Structure formats: structure tokens, C-alpha cells
Amino acid sequence: MTESSDTNTDKMGMDLPKRLRVGDPKSAIITIVFGVVGAGLFMLIYSIPMPYTMVSLIKFGLSPALAIIAVVGAIRGPLAGFLSGYLGLIMYDLVFSLTIVSMTLPALSYGVLGLIVGLAAYDFTKGRSLAKLSLMSAIGLVFTALIAVVFGLFVDNHSVLLELGFILLPLFTVGLPSVILFTPIYARLWQVFSSRISII
């Protein structure tokens, strides 16, 4: 690939605006558009009730929406990834629950997933790079979970039981397999799509 991989290859030596993919106005607009479109996609997919199975207190299932955040970060860098998660959860909460939770702190933690994934460079045509994408997504989600729990415990004053049982565990048991598995699939599909329609 290509433009994506070429661009990412150059990242190591970039300054911050370029690393965030906002080095020039056009690039900044495209990055923001990616973030907003990603947020919209996240919101739509997140609103679809997904099957799950409880084994004792542990929830197992898949949440394909989380991988949207990661893949947007992988495609367009940390800012777009962050916006996808941050705006996506805010939009979801606003549209479907008419609320903004805890001054958007939970949304901030979701943004961290896209931000972390967007820090590295990937070649979507190579299995090894996609494996790296899975790994970075998993790392990003671990940070998301930990930050969400810290906010819940120390800002919202939730009980430990709730934060561990209803936030941390599901993010690990549902979120981790979702970002590890779905993100490379989305990335590969994006690579196929973008190789036919060159828009960036």
C-alpha cells in the first residue's frame, strides 16, 4: 500500500502536527472528517444489541464497534482515532440515552484507544503488521479500561464492585477479543476499498 504505509513509514521523524495528521489545513480537515465519520460509525454499530453469554459473572461476546475506533486510528493517526472514540461515545450517549456521562470522562477513555493505536505505523497488506495492529489495539483497550475504571472510582465514586464487575471485566472479556479480531479485518477491508477509490 501505498500511501498509507508510506505515510506511516515517515512518521518516526515527524513533528507533532504531522504525527497527528494536521500538518496542513487540508490534512487537518481530512483527519477531522475521519474522526467524525468514525464517531458516527461507532455510534451506529454500538447501538446494535449484540449477543453475549454470561459464564458466572464474566461476560463473553463481541463488540465490533470498538474496533472502529482502533482502525480509524490506524488509518488516519492518533487524533482521528481519539475523535472517533471520544465523539463516538458522546454521540451515542446523547442520541440513545439523552445524557452526557461524567463530563465526558468515559468518552475520553474510549478516545485513548484510538489515540494509542494511531501512534504506530501499519502496512495493511502484511500479516505481521496486522498482528501488530491487533497488539496495539489490545494495548489501547487495556489503557481504555484502566482509565475508565480510575475515572469511575475516583471521580464518580462508584463502588469497586461495580467498576470491576460492570466496566473492567466486560471491557477485557468482550472488548479485548473484539479489537484483536475485528481491527485487522476492518483494516484489510479498508485497504481493499481504498486501493480502488483513492481519496487520501
Added chain:
Amino acid sequence: MFEIIKQNKYVITAFVITIIIGGMTFSNVQVPAIPKGIQTVNSTTFNFADYPALTHEQIAIMNYFNELVTGQAYNTWEGWNAENYHWALQYITAFLSYVFAGVTEVNSGYRSSFYENFAHTQILRMNTTIDEYGNASMEYYEWVSIPGFTDYYYPNATHPDADDVYTGGFRGPANIMWTGHYALMMALYERNFHFGTMTEELTHYIKDWNVSITTDRFGHHKDGGLWGTGLIPCEPYVVFAQCNSIPIYTTELYDNLYETHYMESGMWDYGLDFIEENITDEYGLYTNGYFVQKPVGWGPNSELLPQDIPGQAVDHYVGGPSLSSYATAWAMTFLEYTVPEETIPKYPLFIDLYGRELSGDIMYMLGTYKQPSSFGDIMGILGTVFTMVLANQRGDYTTRDRLLNLLGSMLNKVWSPDGRQMYYDGSPFDAFLSPIFSGFSVWSTIPVTVRNLGDPRPAEFWNYPYISNADDDNIWVYQARWDPVKSGFILNIRVDQTAELVFSNFDDTPTAFSQGISMGDLTPTGSDYSLTLQPGSYQLVIMEGS
């Protein structure tokens, strides 16, 4: 081909694992919404969306409860997982009756033995006595097994003379928690089935309460009644707003059913004022109890904080009045019929103070807002489920759904092999949560509220056509009611196996219409008419003289 697979090994592997995990966790899927539609019959348009409906899951849960209730002796509790909760059996029996009363009202035109038998059996299960069932009885679990309860007199608890009233009886005058629920179950039974078989016993309790809260029980008028609060204790020494909300609501319903005037006479006025002035916190929200008498057994060596008697129940951990989200939600739900001007303005504040957001789509209620990180005990769970019901009554469906998601998204739905029954499996937390959450999930989502059920059915209702007999085990009745304005019977039904339905009260031969097209006349059987349906889903309009 091989080259493509080779180039995409990782993605294909991820895809295959996704399919495997997805397949292994493919459970708890939402049941599709029931079909509705618009039909025009003889120039009259019937929009099924205009009529209340039950969902497939709600009916499946009621089928689960039906087996638990009618499928065993009145005093046995197989499948309830209540071995450690005998004290709670009367509550779940009573509240489940209110759920079922709402379900019955949704399908007011479906009055086969299915609904009636359930409601009647619940009343019998609530009233198991020591005389008949010994220690495996409601009388024992709820009252006699609690040390000292049968010994009480008022005002001198343990050394009575001629001026003291015996208050240690299971059937009153003090045990409003049982008498209130028992009477309301009977009142709702009469409201929904109109047999008159419960009227005499129901009337006894209404009259007895009236004596307790307006006299000294020696024949003399006394403001505030025997206990001077206008309220009746649950335990012999303490009155609660939530517990008294049940007999207050029952009295309203009784007046409506029998055209009496107990509420107009001011029977509960003193008590309602007492609640607002003495059983509320600084925000006007209901608190958890007011002591009218020193409980026997409490002494100077008690580890509990000082408790003024008489006086508002104290929170022994953090001081101030004892708070409870479940008690407040319960009281607000039932008192809304009588004092909506008091309860409705409190609702937003109640949600603000007790409610906590876990995420955008999940909320829970604190047991007490004084301990914001305390969730995890039974009080928080009860507060959450009772507030679901209150939110549904208030039309705050967003809050209701967010509260419902707390446990609804963390429990497995367990379907019976034949697909007729379903319950939420609460066993990872506590097995008793299974019937509790299953019942509240229905109560909080049906389109008929406690407030709705306080109104009686019009006299002419009992002449409306209705399903009087049916092969209940073969059908799912989502909507069944007579529309008196359009003179048509709405029937939205799924049939698993060939089923016969018998309709009563039609004056003329009725015709069933599907999609506005006649399916033919119903078959006369004596003064009734029968309809036989083959397996499938039907949205029927049944009209006579067509």
C-alpha cells in the same frame, strides 16, 4: 486462490476465530418485536399500534411464573431459590400479583382460566396459615417466626393492662405489610375478574384499617388513630410510608370498585400529612420508617445509635434519617394515585440524588445517597428495580431502560426447551435474583402502570366480548381487547399448535378479519362462539354482524 489465502493468513485466521467466538457467545438475542399493522374492516380502521401489547419475552416470563405459582402446593417454593429468603416470600408474592394484574389489564379481553387461576392461586399462597401448614406457612415466615412479634401490645408492649391494645396478631391490627398486600391482591382480583368472591374479606380489612387510624380501637375517635400517626405499623413498633402506600392505594381502589367514600371521608388524610411532615428527608423524599414504640429487646447496651421514640428511624452508620431508594420509589409509585401533586415533583430530585450513571446506557440507584460508593448490597439492587417501575409509570423510559440494563445486560436469559418459558438467571449474583429481576423486568416494561390499575373498569366492560376459554398452552396472546368505540375485537396472537378460542358476550355472529379480508364466521357453541386457528401469527379484527 492459494496465494490469496497465503497473503491473508492473519485476517482469515482472525475471521475464523471471530466466527467461532461469535457462535459460542450467540445468546441472549433480542426477540423481534411483535408484528402489528393497520386494517380497515367495513370502513373502520384499526391500527394495532394504538392498543397496548405484551412482548414475546414478557409472556414467556409470565409462563415461567405460572408454573412456579400454579404448578405446586400453595406452601411450597420449588424453583424460587428462596431458601434463605423466607421473610421475602410475601413481598415477591404480592408484587408479582401486581405485575400480573397489569398484564391482565393489557389483555383485558383475554380472560380464560390462565390469568384467573394465576391470580387466585397467588392469593391462596399469600394466605397459608400455621393451622393448615405449620411452620411452612406464610403466617409463620412473615410474622410468627420473628421473635417477639406475637407478644406486642400498644402502648405498653409487654405489660398490658385494660388500656392496651393487642397488636401482635398476624392479621392485624399492626401487620399492615401483610394485610395491606393481601387486601390489594384481593382488590385487584375483583377489579380484573369481577367475581365478588373476595369482597367480604377485603371489606373486613378496609373497615379494620379505618378503625385503627381514626380511633383508639376502644370505640373512641382519636386523631391519628391508635398510634397517633394516621398510619399502621408493619412491624408492631414502626410505621413506613412505603408500607402504608399499599393500604392507601387499596382504599382508593376499594372506593372505586364499590362506590364507597373512605378516601373522601378523610380516612388517610392524617397519615398522608404525617408522612410528608415526619417521614421525609431535607429534600422532601420519603425516608425509611418512624418508630411509634420502643421495640422489645432494645436496651441501653444496644450498639445502635440513640433512636428517639417516637421518632424518625435513624441511619445507624452515618446519622440522620434512615434512607432507602427502594422504599422511596415504592412509596412514590403507589402514592401517585392519591397525591400526585406531592409525588410527581419529587421524581426528578429522587433520580438526581440516588441515581448514578455507570455509562450512557447503564444506571443504578444507590441504596442511600449518603453512601455513594456503597452499591453492592441488596438495597441498591432493590432500589434499582423499584425505580424501574416508577420510571415506567412516570413515562421516563430512558431512565427505565438504563436501570434495566444494569442487570439486564449481565444476566443470561434462560429459555425452556419448548420455548414457552423464559427467566433471567440471577444465580451468578444470587439465585433469588432470578424471580426478582424476571418479575421486575416485566413490571417495568408493560404499558399498564400501578396508577392505571387504580381506576376501575366501566360497568359496561363486563358486557364486552372476551375470550372466555382457550388452549392457553398453545398460544401467545400479544393483544386481546374489545374496542368499545369501534365495536371490534383486536386479537394479535401467535399459535404454536392448533388452538381453539371461545368468545363470550357477542350478541350476533362474529366474523374474523385478517388484513381486512374475512376469514369466515366464528362457530356458534351454545351462547358462545369459537375460533380455531392453525399454527401461525395472526392479527385479527373480529366484528359481529358483518
